Amino acid sequence: MPKILHFTDMHMRRSISGHSGFSERLSRKIPSLLNKLGEVIKIEKPDLIAVSGDLLDVPHDLLHRTSPAQLYAQTFDEALEDYTFLRVWLENLGVPFLVVPGNHDLAEPFERVFGGCPNTHQIRNWQAHAFPDWDGADSIAERQGDVLRRFEDVVQSKDNSGWAIHVQHYLIRPKVDFWHPMMYRNADYLFEKVQNSLQPKLLLSGHFHVGTDVERVGTNHFSVCPAIAEYPHPYRFYELLEDGTCTFEEHHLADGADKIHLLCIDRSDILTGESLDEKGEFVPVGQFNEIMEKATQAGFFPIMLSTWNHPQAVGFGWTEFRKRHDRLFATLGANVAPGGGQVLYIDPELPDSPSLPNAPIATFTPDLPQKIAAWFGSEIGSIAFITSAPHRKKIFSASGVRSICVNSSLEALEAIDLLSNDLKPKPGRN
Numbered sequence: 001m002p003k004i005l006h007f008t009d010m011h012m013r014r015s016i017s018g019h020s021g022f023s024e025r026l027s028r029k030i031p032s033l034l035n036k037l038g039e040v041i042k043i044e045k046p047d048l049i050a051v052s053g054d055l056l057d058v059p060h061d062l063l064h065r066t067s068p069a070q071l072y073a074q075t076f077d078e079a080l081e082d083y084t085f086l087r088v089w090l091e092n093l094g095v096p097f098l099v100v101p102g103n104h105d106l107a108e109p110f111e112r113v114f115g116g117c118p119n120t121h122q123i124r125n126w127q128a129h130a131f132p133d134w135d136g137a138d139s140i141a142e143r144q145g146d147v148l149r150r151f152e153d154v155v156q157s158k159d160n161s162g163w164a165i166h167v168q169h170y171l172i173r174p175k176v177d178f179w180h181p182m183m184y185r186n187a188d189y190l191f192e193k194v195q196n197s198l199q200p201k202l203l204l205s206g207h208f209h210v211g212t213d214v215e216r217v218g219t220n221h222f223s224v225c226p227a228i229a230e231y232p233h234p235y236r237f238y239e240l241l242e243d244g245t246c247t248f249e250e251h252h253l254a255d256g257a258d259k260i261h262l263l264c265i266d267r268s269d270i271l272t273g274e275s276l277d278e279k280g281e282f283v284p285v286g287q288f289n290e291i292m293e294k295a296t297q298a299g300f301f302p303i304m305l306s307t308w309n310h311p312q313a314v315g316f317g318w319t320e321f322r323k324r325h326d327r328l329f330a331t332l333g334a335n336v337a338p339g340g341g342q343v344l345y346i347d348p349e350l351p352d353s354p355s356l357p358n359a360p361i362a363t364f365t366p367d368l369p370q371k372i373a374a375w376f377g378s379e380i381g382s383i384a385f386i387t388s389a390p391h392r393k394k395i396f397s398a399s400g401v402r403s404i405c406v407n408s409s410l411e412a413l414e415a416i417d418l419l420s421n422d423l424k425p426k427p428g429r430n
């Protein structure tokens with residue numbers, strides 16, 4: 001009985017500096033998670049490994065080629081290095097694998113590293129196919145060209161003796177309605193083709209980070225695995241049975257032993273100045289790198305709480321806002337490793353502050369520490385907070401978070417010493 005391991009949406013940043021635009025994607029943690037997954041694979045010995053896209057978390061402005069040429073060239077090289085790391089990791093497992101790109105992958109370096117890998121495996125009487133699709137300018141993906149022709153050939157096959165597995169990034173089914181497009185533009189056409197074909201099939205997708213259950217329609221099984229980049233770092237095993245049914249189990253790489261220690265730090269006044277520079281960029285304080293490095297060395301995972309309430313910045317919109325954070329974190333380079341650091345976008349607190357449409361922003365309410373603990377796989381007792389605002393300290397303290405209010409970046413450095421003594425995180429656990 002074929003046994004398939006499926007994981008997706010790593011959003012890895014190993015050589016790529018900076019952090020993901022979404023706080024819950026623990027991009028810098030992926031290499032250590034892959035070590036753990038490698039151990040699982042050695043024990044479970046799957047027949048196939050399916051990786052359904054978003055291997056890397058390439059910054060948005062690089063994906064859309066709007067950043068300066070020099071920065072693009074540098075990230076291109078970093079992406080090449082990260083893809084090579086992943087290919088070597090996969091090859092060393094000694095298990096056939098299929099990999100497709102996602103909308104956060106950079107096409108050229110991806111093709112250079114994975115372009116030569118087989119996109120079909122015939123194993124005993126079953127076949128597995130990778131369908132690498134890319135999204136268009138409107139962020140909606142469409143299967144087209146050679147990939148579409150190959151898909152049509154595959155589903156028209158007269159051979160119905162065993163299972164067929166399809167690996168793809170976007171969704172054909174189940175239908176998912178989300179603020180960002182999840183489905184193929186031609187999902188209905190692809191679905192119809194799949195339904196009209198003879199073999200029982202398992203169609204593996206990623207992209208929708210919360211995932212879905214396996215949906216069975218006739219002899220076809222559609223599975224959207226949740227993102228491994230997010231706590232508790234899920235992956236799935238499927239067993240394909242002779243009678244055309246399939247069983248699946250979801251497991252997690254996180255276990256109770258690796259609860260991380262989080263250090264939340266206000267951006268404004270502590271990590272960056274209050275004003276933006278003439279180009280509209282954040283201006284990091286002189287101690288920005290030192291604070292982030294010190295937090296990391298003390299065993300904390302640093303989270304920058306960033307509010308969006310600067311009148312000058314409102315015209316940028318949400319995407320530009322994230323790009324500015326990407327660029328700010330890119331200056332941290334590999335020094336904040338392996339734990340990385342993240343931004344948590346916080347709603348403006350002032351009633352007349354401008355707000356962003358459709359932005360996945362957290363609100364500074366008493367339940368925020370509990371939410372942060374859930375997103376990052378921590379617990380209240382393992383969260384610390386450095387703020388410049390007494391009322392914020394009050395909110396976090398009331399929830400049981402060890403909080404310190406400081407007046408300067410220098411005081412923030414001293415606060416890290418105090419907090420690391422109080423909470424005793426173990427350096428290197430992140």
Ligand SMILES: [Fe+2]
Nearest residue numbers: 009054102207
């Ligand atoms: Fe993703």
